[in-house]
Every structure is written in C-alpha cells, then in structure tokens.
Amino acid sequence: MVGDLSDVRAMEQDFPSTRNESGYQRFRLGDFVFSRDEYFVHIEWRAQGKKLSHTMSADVFLRALMRDVAWNFFYGWVNFDDVFGTRNRYDRVELYAGRYHPVYKEQGLDHSACFDSSFVMQAFRSMLDDWTNVGYDPFAAPAETGLTWQGKKQGHNRAALNRARESCRRMPGLPGDVPLRTDRNRYPINRAFLDVPQDEPVIEAEPGFEHEVHAFNLFAYLSRSDVTWNPSVTSVCKHSLFCPTTEEYILPVKHANDRIEWFLQLSDQIEWRIEDRATGRPRASVVMRAGDVAAMPADIRHQGFSRRRSMLLVWENADPRLPQLYEDGILPPSLAGEFQEPGSVK
Amino acid sequence: MSFTDTKTVFGSLDSYVKGGIEVIDDDRRHYAFSNVFEVASLAKPYEKVVVGKNLRYVIETLRAEGTSDWFTASHDESVIVMDGSVEIDLVKLDDPERIAPAHIEGSIRLEAPPQGRRMGLMKLRRGHQALLPKGAAYRFRSTDGVGVLVLQTIHGPHSVEKWSEICLT
Known part of the structure; x- marks a missing residue:
C-alpha cells in the first residue's frame, strides 16, 4: 500500500x-x-x-x-x-x-x-x-x-x-473483502481490453450459503485494472498467492526474487529477458503466450516486455522462511531436479 | 497514440500458440516451461497435472470433460476456467475433518457421495475464477465439450507430476 x-x-x-x-x-x-x-x-x-x-x-x-x-x-x-x-x-x-x-x-x-x-x-x-x-x-x-x-x-x-495495492483476504467480491472493479467505483474497462467479456458467473447459492458460494470474472476484473506491472491478490491458499496483473511496455525494474516465483500468461504475450542475479550476465530469453506457465528461478533477475497490454498471473509463495532457506542453499534455485526420465510419473 | 492490435488474445484447446525459451547460457529445465492447453489436450479427464510447484504449493491443470469425482480440502482452493464452460456443485460436509483433517493438505477425492447440506451451484465460463471453500465438497461438470481448468491448491495424493513429459527440455 x-x-x-x-x-x-x-x-x-x-x-x-x-x-x-x-x-x-x-x-x-x-x-x-x-x-x-x-x-x-x-x-x-x-x-x-x-x-x-x-x-x-x-x-x-x-x-x-x-x-x-x-x-x-x-x-x-x-x-x-x-x-x-x-x-x-x-x-x-x-x-x-x-x-x-x-x-x-x-x-x-x-x-x-x-x-x-x-x-x-x-x-x-x-x-x-x-x-x-x-x-x-x-x-x-x-x-x-x-x-x-x-x-x-x-x-x-x-x-x-496514493493508490492502494489491492490484496484480498480470500477473493474479491466476498463480503468484507476487496470490492470488484466496476464503472461505479471508477474502474472503467481499459482501452486495450474493450473486447473482454464482462459477464459474471451465475451463482445459485442455497439460503445460508450466500457468503461462501462465490466466483467472479477474473478477466473482466483485470480488464479494469488502471495500472501496469503492479500485481494484486485475487486468491489465497495459505502462503500461496495468485497475483494477477496487467502489463504493457516494459517492466520498469529488473526483479530478482529471493525465492522461485511462477508466471501463468493469461492473455497475449510477454518476452522476458533473464539475467544472472548477481552479475547481470545474460542467461535466456523466455517468450510466454496465452496458457504458458514458467518458473522464474531464485538466482536470476528478469525484465518483461509486453508489446500490447496483456494479462499475467504472478504466483508467489509468501512463506517468510524462504529467503533464508534459498540464501543458505537448503532449497535449490530451480525445479530442474524434479525432472525424471521421459515417461516416468512421480 | 494508436495501436494496431485491439484484440485480446486468449488461448483455448483449439487455438493456442506455445511460446519458448531462447537459451543463451542456461538450461531450459530451470524454467519448467509448459502450456496448460497442451497439457490438458494430453491429459485424462480431471487428471490433476501439476504445472507449477512452489514447495508444497501447486498449480494443477485439469482437463474438464464430463463430470468429475467429488473432492474436498482442509483449506481454501480456487479454480480458473481457462477454456470451456463448467458448473461446480458445492456441498457443506457434515464431518469434513473425517475426510480431510486439518493436517492433510491438497485435494482429497471422496470415496462416496458427500454427506451434508447442498451449498449451491456455480456456472462458470472462460476467465471466471471460483472459490472452493475449505470443508466443502465440490465437483466439476463440463457443459460445453472439453474445457481447461487451473487449480490453486497444495500438493496432495492425487497430484500428478510428469515434468519431463510436459516441459520444454
């Protein structure tokens, strides 16, 4: 905030x-x-x-x-x-x-x-x-x-x-949680997302469960974001935070995370320039299109380039113990060790 | 200032273009790069394929086809419909601790129809996100052919990991 x-x-x-x-x-x-x-x-x-x-x-x-x-x-x-x-x-x-x-x-x-x-x-x-x-x-x-x-x-x-970062407790739109974005609360549809459907889910809650049976239109919510490269939080599973955001032009920083984070590209395309965290030495270029999922290792810095406004789901593990565990080498900086021989299932 | 592209490009099972990795000095496996539509296209109905993993937390991709089994969890989960249309039935379990006690994480498949009060029904389309509240049993029903779901949850007994099959290497 x-x-x-x-x-x-x-x-x-x-x-x-x-x-x-x-x-x-x-x-x-x-x-x-x-x-x-x-x-x-x-x-x-x-x-x-x-x-x-x-x-x-x-x-x-x-x-x-x-x-x-x-x-x-x-x-x-x-x-x-x-x-x-x-x-x-x-x-x-x-x-x-x-x-x-x-x-x-x-x-x-x-x-x-x-x-x-x-x-x-x-x-x-x-x-x-x-x-x-x-x-x-x-x-x-x-x-x-x-x-x-x-x-x-x-x-x-x-x-x-003075904008406040929107972080829900469980999900936007629930009673007592962050509100959904609408014209009424001054979140018009962004010029780049005028074609995004605005229909809300149909909810048929039984009496007494109106506050627990809940869904919302995430893509419509994002289409009304008035900021770029600024994740909000739309769902919480203990320390697991879904932090979707809308991106356009260049991420203004090179972010080097102290833990692994993940990206799920929801729409359009972002190109990520990947460099070594400590030296800035180039490592890779990652092109993500709608539906692509990728990890950002804990030993890199990354900067995104989005030629038109796109929707990106940033997924974070907010466990406060993680920075030290990665710093001490107790956790590996990537998931490479998870890969098995082709065809095997863990 | 004007821009030529005014159409927002979402993916679907029928239309997705996977990106990629240009390696300069790296290993593609570090990025565990996959595509949820591709994963769903090769999965069994409602197979819980892990496409993202951050210690015990996971993102699973599910191929929504027909009606799923009933599941529950001792914690909130959430689901995003990436393609298709899906209905979700919710039942408040009479004894959630018996099926999914607090120390057990991840989605738990119910062995029998849920016992409890019906909470309601949610009808979702592409781009919609739903809360799967802790202590509730839920099941998915695809209502428009095959769909694709993304589940925010914790690694559980039904999570399927096959990184070498789904990721760029």
Missing part, C-alpha cells in the same frame, strides 16, 4: 533536501544523494574516497520507484537498472549502487547501505511526491500518461501515487 502522503513533510529533516534550479528537491540517505532535473535523475555515492555518479532517465527512475514503494520493496531485489536498486531484508532495506554490476564490483566502486524500511519508505514516498509532476502517472502505460514527467517541477499527482 502506498499510503497517505500527508505526513512526508514532517520527515524531511531526516533526509535533508534543498531545491535546485529545476525546482526539484535533493535527497540524501546516508551516503547516497539523489537529485533530478528536467530529464534525468542523478544518484551519487562515495567509494574508495572517490565520488561516483549514475544517471537515469527520470521516467525510468520514477516508474521503478513507484513499484518499489507500492510493493513495499517486494521480494528480494528491485533493480532500477544495472547499477542502482534495493534489496528487501524485511524490516530493513539495502540500497546499493554497483553492488551487482561486475565492473563496479571488481573495481571496488560499489556501495551499499542498510536502513530501516520505514525510513526508506518515507524518503522514497517524499521523493515520488516531489518529483512526480501533475498529469504524470508512473503506473500508467506510456501511451496513457505521455511526457508529463519531463521539464521543470510542476505540481503533483498525489491521486496516482
């Missing part, structure tokens, strides 16, 4: 900021300094007594920052690009620059630092609030939000930044 931004001003003294000639605030978290101008975000740090800097498109940075905040730093590593990112250490967050880039690492020019998650969250929310201009929605597809991220500081777009 992004949460309310009304309290961020009170926190600014913890990461002192000043405004530059473009009107944007400058932020410092430990030895990391963040600034933006009309086009770019600049990240600075020190290593081996030298000042290092890294520049990203402000558009790319804000899209990544939005996911990191909305996902509460997600599982594992959220690489904003090949150099900068965050690692969720659960209650703590590690910020790094060059840590997982072979050249920065080899030259000793990488830097990382851990902070309390709440502190980084407040800082990132403040950064998002200040650096997002009116009209720009970091969750929207580029075709929907245009180029309003450019230029000198101009206003805010807090409505876009």
